[in-house]
Amino acid sequence: MAVRILTRLVLPEIKGAAFASSAAAPATLSDFDVQHKTPVIRKQKLIPKAQYGGRHAVTMLPGGGIGPECMGYVRDIFKYIGAPVDFEVVDIDPNVDNDDDVQYAITTIKRNGVGLKGNIETKSEAAYVTSRNVALRNELDMYAYVLNCKSSGNIETKSEAAYVTSRNVALRNELDMYAYVLNCKSFPGVSTRHKDIDITIIRQNTEGEYAMLEHESVRGVIESMKVVTASNSERVARFAFEFAKKNGKKKVTTVHKANIMKLSDGLFLETSRRLAKEYPEIEHNDMIIDNCCMQLVAKPHQFDVMLMTNLYGSIVSNVVCGLLGGAGLLSGRNYGDHYAVFEPGTRNTGTAIAGKNVANPIAMINASIDMLEHLGHHYHAELLRRAVHRTVNEDRVLTPDCGGTASSTDVVNSIIGNIGHVGH
Amino acid sequence: MSLISRNVFRALVQGSQHVGKGVHTTAVNKDKNVCFAQHTISTLQTKEGRIKCTLIPGDGVGPEMVYSVQEVFKAANIPVDFESFFFSEVNPTLSAPLEDVVNSIAKNKICIKGILATPDFSHTGELQTLNMKLRNALDLYANVVHVKSLPNVKCRHHDVDCIIIREQTEGEYSALEHESVPGVVECLKIITAAKSERIAKFAFDYAVKMGRKKVTAVHKANIMKLGDGLFLRSCEEMAKLYPRIQFEKMIVDNCTMQMVSNPNQFDVMVTPNLYGNIVDNLASGLVGGAGVVAGASYSAECAVFEQGARHIFSGAVGKNIANPTAMLLCSANLLAHVNLHSYSKMIKNAVNKVLADGKVRTKDLGGQSTTKDFTYAVIHSLV
Numbered sequence: 001m002a003v004r005i006l007t008r009l010v011l012p013e014i015k016g017a018a019f020a021s022s023a024a025a026p027a028t029l030s031d032f033d034v035q036h037k038t039p040v041i042r043k044q045k046l047i048p049k050a051q052y053g054g055r056h057a058v059t060m061l062p063g064g065g066i067g068p069e070c071m072g073y074v075r076d077i078f079k080y081i082g083a084p085v086d087f088e089v090v091d092i093d094p095n096v097d098n099d100d101d102v103q104y105a106i107t108t109i110k111r112n113g114v115g116l117k118g119n120i121e122t123k124s125e126a127a128y129v130t131s132r133n134v135a136l137r138n139e140l141d142m143y144a145y146v147l148n149c150k151s152s153g154n155i156e157t158k159s160e161a162a163y164v165t166s167r168n169v170a171l172r173n174e175l176d177m178y179a180y181v182l183n184c185k186s187f188p189g190v191s192t193r194h195k196d197i198d199i200t201i202i203r204q205n206t207e208g209e210y211a212m213l214e215h216e217s218v219r220g221v222i223e224s225m226k227v228v229t230a231s232n233s234e235r236v237a238r239f240a241f242e243f244a245k246k247n248g249k250k251k252v253t254t255v256h257k258a259n260i261m262k263l264s265d266g267l268f269l270e271t272s273r274r275l276a277k278e279y280p281e282i283e284h285n286d287m288i289i290d291n292c293c294m295q296l297v298a299k300p301h302q303f304d305v306m307l308m309t310n311l312y313g314s315i316v317s318n319v320v321c322g323l324l325g326g327a328g329l330l331s332g333r334n335y336g337d338h339y340a341v342f343e344p345g346t347r348n349t350g351t352a353i354a355g356k357n358v359a360n361p362i363a364m365i366n367a368s369i370d371m372l373e374h375l376g377h378h379y380h381a382e383l384l385r386r387a388v389h390r391t392v393n394e395d396r397v398l399t400p401d402c403g404g405t406a407s408s409t410d411v412v413n414s415i416i417g418n419i420g421h422v423g424h
Numbered sequence: 425m426s427l428i429s430r431n432v433f434r435a436l437v438q439g440s441q442h443v444g445k446g447v448h449t450t451a452v453n454k455d456k457n458v459c460f461a462q463h464t465i466s467t468l469q470t471k472e473g474r475i476k477c478t479l480i481p482g483d484g485v486g487p488e489m490v491y492s493v494q495e496v497f498k499a500a501n502i503p504v505d506f507e508s509f510f511f512s513e514v515n516p517t518l519s520a521p522l523e524d525v526v527n528s529i530a531k532n533k534i535c536i537k538g539i540l541a542t543p544d545f546s547h548t549g550e551l552q553t554l555n556m557k558l559r560n561a562l563d564l565y566a567n568v569v570h571v572k573s574l575p576n577v578k579c580r581h582h583d584v585d586c587i588i589i590r591e592q593t594e595g596e597y598s599a600l601e602h603e604s605v606p607g608v609v610e611c612l613k614i615i616t617a618a619k620s621e622r623i624a625k626f627a628f629d630y631a632v633k634m635g636r637k638k639v640t641a642v643h644k645a646n647i648m649k650l651g652d653g654l655f656l657r658s659c660e661e662m663a664k665l666y667p668r669i670q671f672e673k674m675i676v677d678n679c680t681m682q683m684v685s686n687p688n689q690f691d692v693m694v695t696p697n698l699y700g701n702i703v704d705n706l707a708s709g710l711v712g713g714a715g716v717v718a719g720a721s722y723s724a725e726c727a728v729f730e731q732g733a734r735h736i737f738s739g740a741v742g743k744n745i746a747n748p749t750a751m752l753l754c755s756a757n758l759l760a761h762v763n764l765h766s767y768s769k770m771i772k773n774a775v776n777k778v779l780a781d782g783k784v785r786t787k788d789l790g791g792q793s794t795t796k797d798f799t800y801a802v803i804h805s806l807v
């Protein structure tokens with residue numbers, strides 16, 4: 001019965017996706033259009049799309065750290081190339097305790113359908129929690145001790161915040177953005193150990209270890225629940241295979257730890273194996289996470305599309321980002337059925353280098369290119385992509401994190417200069 | 425009639441070429457500096473050469489207004505090329521086919537349009553007017569009229585600044601009328617949830633984009649409980665998504681009264697079709713009449729820029745007395761829409777300067793100057 005309901009719910013969605021990818025479909029149907037055609041699975045109402053006279057309204061969440069300055073660069077560039085996008089900027093004050101701003105940001109993404117975001121700080125709870133942490137622990141036997149799961153090991157964001165979920169995680173969960181896609185393609189202009197890497201990481205984005213269900217059942221014993229559901233595993237697996245099919249990828253690798261977590265990761269693995277049978281043209285194999293990390297740094301070229309659960313995705317994407325030259329280059333995409341949010345690939349706020357004009361703006365610019373592509377503005381996306389390619393790979397105007405000496409503004413100016421060249 | 429209008433049109437087109445050249449040579453020195461400055465800012469020009477825009481001169485004084493716009497564009501060296509179509513309901517023999525015009529607009533995404541005359545009795549017995557056909561073909565569902573007091577235009581009210589957003593593809597304009605029994609005519613007003621939500625969302629998004637604070641839904645749900653009730657409910661539903669914008673509702677009769685007595689209370693207004701039409705015209709009258717208010721119609725894909733209050737002013741055809749301000753402001757809005765903000769500001773500032781100086785005014789604003797005088801004054805104020 002459950003299966004029948006599930007197939008009924010999921011099948012139309014696949015039809016929608018297949019419609020977009022098939023050659024018969026009109027070329028003008030952008031991902032943005034498809035997103036508005038996808039039938040509603042959760043109980044929610046479809047909102048009319050925010051596209052007026054060819055211009056899109058897009059939510060911009062600058063976030064903390066280097067976010068605001070990078071967003072400034074993106075806006076400069078968009079103004080310069082005349083991209084038909086109107087940004088609705090929502091600032092989230094990290095020093096406010098309540099979640100009004102975050103809720104508002106979620107609402108704006110709901111009505112615009114698309115967002116571009118930096119990393120949002122969840123700073124206020126840091127002070128709030130560290131002072132009260134001990135007291136709380138002693139007071140209560142059983143309470144929700146929620147880890148603020150940060151994907152990256154950056155020091156400036158603290159990792160403990162009771163009762164309060166990370167704002168980034170809240171955003172993803174609330175918008176049900178179950179798939180995270182990170183395109184990892186080598187930049188020839190950035191010198192790294194391995195050349196010509198081209199891996200796509202697809203990560204389950206809403207459950208697994210990030211379910212944020214932790215409690216102290218007995219004093220000194222903390223249980224953390226990792227939740228894997230068949231429906232979400234199937235959704236993300238199908239997303240991965242559809243993605244591979246649409247983009248002409250050959251192989252999907254499922255990364256797991258099913259030898260230890262036989263039930264949870266086992267379910268994830270089984271689901272992806274089952275779906276692989278529906279896509280006979282795409283090769284499917286699986287790999288255990290520890291081996292996978294070793295293989296990645298030793299022989300990264302064997303990977304094509306990688307599919308994994310939440311925490312492994314976080315680790316692997318940071319490993320690959322490191323392989324390709326640091327946090328400042330790659331851009332990630334969060335997809336739900338009805339919403340899409342674009343952000344820099346590694347989720348660091350970079351507070352330490354904020355305002356010093358050394359932050360690498362390429363990641364945010366790449367995210368904005370993804371966004372233009374998603375909205376169907378292929379011309380502007382291509383223009384910008386070529387300009388970035390020229391700046392990074394030919395002119396080699398790079399910030400210090402990639403081994404260059406240029407400042408952020410130098411990079412942006414170089415890109416703006418190159419737009420004129422590639423335009424002709 | 426058709427002969428005359430054809431000749432007038434041809435003369436205008438030829439005239440525009442001649443005079444356009446003359447204007448260009450005289451203004452060229454003045455504008456060179458301007459355009460050098462522009463190059464660094466706007467790059468659409470360097471990027472893909474020039475922008476194409478569909479142009480529908482329309483009926484009545486439309487061609488004269490459009491010609492004024494073209495002259496200003498030439499003088500300012502604005503990188504926009506016009507694809508002109510003679511499109512008219514009163515001259516069906518000369519009119520370009522609807523498909524051609526629609527295809528052109530769908531391709532160019534932008535259009536500037538004069539007013540199309542609508543005869544009281546159709547030639548073919550159709551209920552749909554050409555305007556409606558064009559809107560339906562392109563799904564131009566949202567009409568936006570920004571009513572703003574202009575400098576030095578004497579009116580009863582000062583500092584009026586409201587945006588009226590009108591649904592224009594359904595409601596009373598559905599063109600569904602029939603005589604069920606002789607002497608009894610039924611006219612259907614269609615309100616759908618999908619289109620009501622769409623226009624409500626448009627209004628709120630427009631308010632967000634323009635940094636406005638309040639959206640007022642205009643309705644008559646106390647009488648038309650189901651039809652207007654649905655519209656009102658849809659607006660309320662959408663308002664929940666915009667917690668930072670105030671939402672209020674007002675019955676249309678009260679609204680018109682408030683508009684003439686205290687127009688400053690309004691910010692953004694969202695209305696169904698017919699009420700929108702009435703409120704548009706009323707509000708235009710508050711700030712100086714049909715000749716000074718610009719409007720625009722939007723679909724998801726394209727935008728058509730036209731005057732806010734649609735009157736053909738047939739009494740002034742060929743007399744060179746109509747006010748081109750509305751059309752010039754339309755063209756400025758068009759330029760802003762395609763990211764040519766510097767050019768847009770240039771035209772807007774020039775128009776405001778001419779109006780503020782008050783030396784050159786057309787008849788409707790109490791002056792004696794001609795359309796051409798006004799156009800030249802604007803050209804000379806381009807900075």
